[in-house]
Amino acid sequence: MTDSAEDTVTAFLAALEDLDVDRALSYAAPGIVYQNVPLPAARGIRAVGGQLRAMAKVGSGFEVRMHSIATKGTTVLTERTDVLKVGPVAAEFWVCGTFEVHEGRITLWRDYFDWPTFLFSWLRGAVRAVLRTPARRSS
DSSP states (O other): OOSSHHHHHHHHHHHHHTTOHHHHHTTEEEEEEEEEETSOOEESHHHHHHHHHHHHHHOSEEEEEEEEEEEETTEEEEEEEEEEEETTEEEEEEEEEEEEEETTEEEEEEEEOOHHHHHHHHHHHHHHHHHHSOOOOOO
């Protein structure tokens, strides 16, 4: 395990960037709670693992661009841009996250982002993907 709460969170996010769900879950406590506000929370490592595996299966990539990270005791706050990729489409959107880390394991992961901006980022990503696709010639 890692030395600090901040190290645990950054290692967890790095594992997600690698689409390595098992490694990411190694930083999670058995009773972890994961929530994308305002959606309902996933509770327990099995439920959270199921959500992460589903996202990894559908997605073709994930990137975290960390803007700020602050730690006070067991709480780690992040400001970041997350990039979700599905095939040629990439959606970039601002995320603020709250993590609670106890005994080297994440017990709470709660992300906040603006849903209209999230949806618009998918639309923007789709348009960019179409514009990058070379025109097909008819025979």
